[in-house]
Amino acid sequence: MKDAVKNLLGRKIAGDAAVPTDRTDEEFERLGHELRKEVSSIFGRSLAIREVDTGSDNSPEIELNNLTTPHYDIERFGVSFVASPRHADALAVTGPVTRNMADALRRTYDATPAPKLVIAIGDDACDGGLLKGSYAVLGGVDKVLPVDLKIPGNPPTPEEIMRGLLRLMAAIRDRKATQHKHR
Amino acid sequence: MVDPLFEEMGKVVPEGLLKGSWEGKDGAIYLPLPEDAFGGVIKGFVEKGLVLVGLFCEEGFREGERFTLLYVFEKRGYERLVVLLRGLGEGRASSVARDFPSASWYEREITDGFGIAFPDGPDGRPLFLHECYPDGFHPLRKSQARPREAQKRTAYAFKEVTGEGVYQIPVGPVHAGIIEPGHFRFSVIGETVLALEIRMFFKHRGIEKLAEGKTSEEGVLFAEAISGDESAANSTAFCECAERIAGTRLPARAQHLRTVLLELERMYSHLGDLAGMAVDVAYPVGASPFLVLREELLRQNRALTGSRFLKGAIVPGGLRRDLPREALAALGAYLPSFMERFVEAAKGIRSTPLVIDRYAGTGIVRRELVKPLNLSGPIARACDVRIDTRADHPYGLYAAMRLTPRLQQDGDVLARFEVKAEEVLASATIILQLLERLPDGPVRTRCASKNGYALALVEAPRGQSMHYLHLRNGTIVRYKVRTASFCNWQAIEHAVPGNIVPDFPLINKSMNLSYAGTDL
Numbered sequence: 001m002k003d004a005v006k007n008l009l010g011r012k013i014a015g016d017a018a019v020p021t022d023r024t025d026e027e028f029e030r031l032g033h034e035l036r037k038e039v040s041s042i043f044g045r046s047l048a049i050r051e052v053d054t055g056s057d058n059s060p061e062i063e064l065n066n067l068t069t070p071h072y073d074i075e076r077f078g079v080s081f082v083a084s085p086r087h088a089d090a091l092a093v094t095g096p097v098t099r100n101m102a103d104a105l106r107r108t109y110d111a112t113p114a115p116k117l118v119i120a121i122g123d124d125a126c127d128g129g130l131l132k133g134s135y136a137v138l139g140g141v142d143k144v145l146p147v148d149l150k151i152p153g154n155p156p157t158p159e160e161i162m163r164g165l166l167r168l169m170a171a172i173r174d175r176k177a178t179q180h181k182h183r
Numbered sequence: 184m185v186d187p188l189f190e191e192m193g194k195v196v197p198e199g200l201l202k203g204s205w206e207g208k209d210g211a212i213y214l215p216l217p218e219d220a221f222g223g224v225i226k227g228f229v230e231k232g233l234v235l236v237g238l239f240c241e242e243g244f245r246e247g248e249r250f251t252l253l254y255v256f257e258k259r260g261y262e263r264l265v266v267l268l269r270g271l272g273e274g275r276a277s278s279v280a281r282d283f284p285s286a287s288w289y290e291r292e293i294t295d296g297f298g299i300a301f302p303d304g305p306d307g308r309p310l311f312l313h314e315c316y317p318d319g320f321h322p323l324r325k326s327q328a329r330p331r332e333a334q335k336r337t338a339y340a341f342k343e344v345t346g347e348g349v350y351q352i353p354v355g356p357v358h359a360g361i362i363e364p365g366h367f368r369f370s371v372i373g374e375t376v377l378a379l380e381i382r383m384f385f386k387h388r389g390i391e392k393l394a395e396g397k398t399s400e401e402g403v404l405f406a407e408a409i410s411g412d413e414s415a416a417n418s419t420a421f422c423e424c425a426e427r428i429a430g431t432r433l434p435a436r437a438q439h440l441r442t443v444l445l446e447l448e449r450m451y452s453h454l455g456d457l458a459g460m461a462v463d464v465a466y467p468v469g470a471s472p473f474l475v476l477r478e479e480l481l482r483q484n485r486a487l488t489g490s491r492f493l494k495g496a497i498v499p500g501g502l503r504r505d506l507p508r509e510a511l512a513a514l515g516a517y518l519p520s521f522m523e524r525f526v527e528a529a530k531g532i533r534s535t536p537l538v539i540d541r542y543a544g545t546g547i548v549r550r551e552l553v554k555p556l557n558l559s560g561p562i563a564r565a566c567d568v569r570i571d572t573r574a575d576h577p578y579g580l581y582a583a584m585r586l587t588p589r590l591q592q593d594g595d596v597l598a599r600f601e602v603k604a605e606e607v608l609a610s611a612t613i614i615l616q617l618l619e620r621l622p623d624g625p626v627r628t629r630c631a632s633k634n635g636y637a638l639a640l641v642e643a644p645r646g647q648s649m650h651y652l653h654l655r656n657g658t659i660v661r662y663k664v665r666t667a668s669f670c671n672w673q674a675i676e677h678a679v680p681g682n683i684v685p686d687f688p689l690i691n692k693s694m695n696l697s698y699a700g701t702d703l
Contacts, residue, residue: 022482051361055386058699059411059492062455064361066481069474083359099330100313100385100702101364104356130408135322135329136389154494155411 024159025071031162032077038169039078042176043089046078047165049119050088050112054105055137056095060122060155064092072158079165085109090117090148094155096124096137097144109145117148119168121161126150188212188261195227196220208427209637211255211264215245221269222277229282233258233265234554236640237649238279238289239663240297242325244636244653245270250297252276255638255649262576264638271299278304285557285670296323296391311384311702314338322392344370344378352684356385363698371684379679379687381672386702394662399425399499399632399652402659406650407494409664410700412455415441415448416643417650417664417700418497422630423578423639424652425499431630433579435622437501442580443514443617444493445641446610451480452644452695453561453603459692460600461532464541472528476521483517486510500630515618518611525611529604542597546678546690549594557670560646561602562694566594572642584613596693632657643667645697666700 039047051064067074068081082088085108097105109118120141123129127140141147149171151164189212193201197220204214216224237255244251248270256265269276278301280286290301291310298321301307312320314337320330344351349370356364366382394405399421406421407414419441426433433441458473481491487510488496496502532538550566552558563570571588573581589605591598636653646667653661671694678690 024482052357053361053363053386055388055702056363056699057408057411057414058363058697059414061361061363062412063491066478069478070471071475071478081361085357095386096388098386098388099315100311100387101356103315104364104385108357130404131388131390131393134389134393135327136387136392154490155492157491 028072028159028162031159031166032074035079035162035166035169036077038166038173042169042172043078046080047090048080048082048088049090049092050082050085050108051092051094052105052108054093054095054101054125054141055098055131056122056124056155060094060125063155063158063161064094064121067158067161074162085112088112088116090119091145092119092121093125093141093145094121096128096131096134096139097141098136099138100136102138102144105141105144117168117172118145119164120147120150121153121164122155123152126152129154186263188258188263188265191231191258191261192265195231196224200224207266207637208430208635209264209424209639210262211266211638213266213268215268215270218269221267224267225279225282228256231258232554234557235279235283235285235289236264236557236647237638237651237663237665238286238293239651239665240293240299240323241653241661241663242297242323243660244268248272250274250299252293252299253651254279255651257575259570259575264576264640266638274298275300275302277301280305284555285673288669288673289665295321297321298324308339309336311387313384313387322389339382341368341382342378342380346372346377348372349377365698367687369679369684369687374683374685376680376682376684376687379676381676383672383698384702386699388703390703391662391664394659396658398658399630399654402652402662403498405662406664409703410643410666410668410697411492411494412452413448413643413645413648413666413697413700415444415493415497416641416648417666419445419579420639420641420643420648420650420664421652421662422497422499423641424637424650425632425654426630427637427639428635428652428654429499429631429633431500431628433501434625434628436505436624437626437628438580439617439621440502440506440626441497443506443511443614444488444496445579446613446617447480447484447487448493449610449644450607451477451484453607454480456603456692456695457529457532457600457607459695460542460596460689461538463689463692464538466535466538469528469532469535469538472524472531476525476528479517479521483510483514486513498627501625501627503627505626511618511621515615518615522608522611525604525607532600539597541686541689542600542693543595544593545596545686546682546693547593547595548674548678552674552677556673558646558674560642560644560667560671561599561606562646562671562674564588565591565598565602567592570647572640572647576640578639578641580617596689599693636661645695645700646671648700664703666697668697668700672696672701 131137149168233256250271252269254267295312352369355366364385368380370378406417409417454477458470461470553568649665651663
């Protein structure tokens with residue numbers, strides 16, 4: 001109880017002079033509200049993402065996890081990371097595709113209900129990056145699956161991932177509009 | 184004066200052979216052994232209690248022998264390492280894994296990479312080459328082409344655990360959370376784990392081979408890619424190797440700033456673990472303060488180096504560029520408040536019985552395992568083993584620092600929590616001290632590309648990382664890395680049995696091993 005009162009009345013973290021302030025949180029918030037509108041209209045309120053790591057250096061996972069931490073909390077904008085491909089609208093793939101993971105990636109994709117999207121996150125996932133040409137690596141995610149969006153970066157920051165998701169929404173909107181015209 | 188380690192060795196190695204040894208540019212004693220003397224020396228090393236910190240192979244290390252096995256030994260209490268060189272006339276050798284269990288994975292790795300068999304080894308299964316690689320493919324041989332497609336091997340045989348009521352739970356490589364891929368096979372009775380077998384190397388990217396033919400300037404990028412949240416530690420180890428080969432002495436400012444980055448890395452890496460442990464006992468209230476602090480550190484990282492993971496900052500000869508003075512000043516102003524809030528956050532965990540109830544007595548790593556499995560880092564310190572590479576084999580600025588390793592006794596999740604929590608504060612204190620007496624001057628000096636080889640050990644957040652670099656005519660001919668996780672993963676097979684299945688994620692998180700850093 002004492003802690004609760006202290007929390008309510010005490011100094012807020014954001015107001016601490018020694019804590020560095022930058023524009024990251026405000027910018028993320030702005031992008032988030034934009035994304036929420038898109039997700040609401042295109043996906044009927046929620047976009048479910050299943051992450052698959054096919055050989056990253058682990059930093060893209062840390063940034064994806066960061067999207068769910070207090071500074072970012074992406075769920076409030078309608079995006080959630082789900083435990084099974086069966087629940088997913090999209091796969092977020094990190095890392096170049098190693099030979100040892102190619103089969104698992106294909107099977108995860110097959111387990112995802114259509115229509116489904118594939119997002120390549122990070123330089124390695126986009127085109128193999130630094131690991132290009134290795135005997136152990138097939139290349140970027142598009143060597144194995146059709147890729148709808150590439151978000152480069154080593155790794156991309158939470159903000160860059162948000163911008164990427166917004167680009168994806170715009171692309172889907174365009175695609176829908178074209179399909180509609182041709183009907 | 185006779186070197187004390189040399190004297191110690193003289194009790195085990197015949198004098199005539201000892202005369203054939205030399206001191207490497209890394210200060211280690213390199214000792215070639217004829218095959219008939221090898222077994223005896225190994226027995227002597229067992230009796231003397233040496234630890235096998237690394238074992239790897241190089242093709243063309245010395246004239247006249249195709250393959251050389253390098254056995255890297257540590258005698259606790261001595262700064263210098265001992266490297267036994269074992270030339271192979273043919274593609275087979277006797278195993279040392281029964282005397283030094285850590286060798287089991289090392290030897291399997293060598294078999295995959297070079298096609299050298301250890302017929303008397305305890306485990307002959309492939310390690311990093313999964314079923315998708317054809318038989319007879321050994322990527323680290325100089326003459327090896329790319330693997331041919333569509334030639335699958337027979338399935339990997341997991342160990343069978345049988346008995347009435349025993350069932351298996353296979354998990355992975357794709358997990359439920361945002362986690363790296365690996366396979367865990369639990370044999371369970373009721374809710375209690377009877378045995379756990381792990382299978383790794385799904386992320387094997389062939390980093391060691393890719394580095395071959397590159398300059399050391401290019402090679403450091405591969406070191407950074409080993410394990411994203413240990414990029415400062417691994418790039419430092421790589422650069423230490425290159426600098427030892429060249430005999431480069433770093434400018435004081437470069438040494439100081441590198442140390443700042445290394446300790447920052449330890450802090451943000453540990454914070455992720457401390458948060459993850461609370462998440463895995465369903466206590467997000469306890470996790471959130473750690474996550475907030477870690478995000479702040481990642482932003483400090485970016486202000487200092489342009490990368491939230493400190494990438495691109497450390498290069499052979501020092502730093503790529505000086506760190507911005509404003510960012511350094513801001514870090515110094517920030518850390519005292521960080522420490523204050525960190526203490527509060529840790530108190531929040533310690534004062535919550537439901538958390539302590541789950542942490543205490545869970546996932547115990549026994550002290551007796553530390554030497555045979557070559558465990559290191561917080562896992563070892565949490566079972567009262569006084570090892571820390573920064574103190575035992577000091578590099579860079581650590582030689583002048585005299586660090587005291589933080590120890591706990593119980594070897595359980597709670598002990599690992601406490602070690603990491605104390606280390607976060609210790610690292611913050613180190614950084615503050617460094618920032619106070621930061622010397623001026625250049626941050627980079629020329630690191631010439633000379634022919635030669637060297638080992639380097641560093642204390643990454645997860646424990647000791649061993650790097651070996653061999654340069655010839657300006658390019659890398661062999662780059663070998665053995666991270667802490669490579670050895671520490673094997674501890675989990677011992678720590679989990681006897682616990683209930685739902686405690687596995689917690690135990691796993693308390694160790695927070697790197698999959699990428701193991702699979703390379």
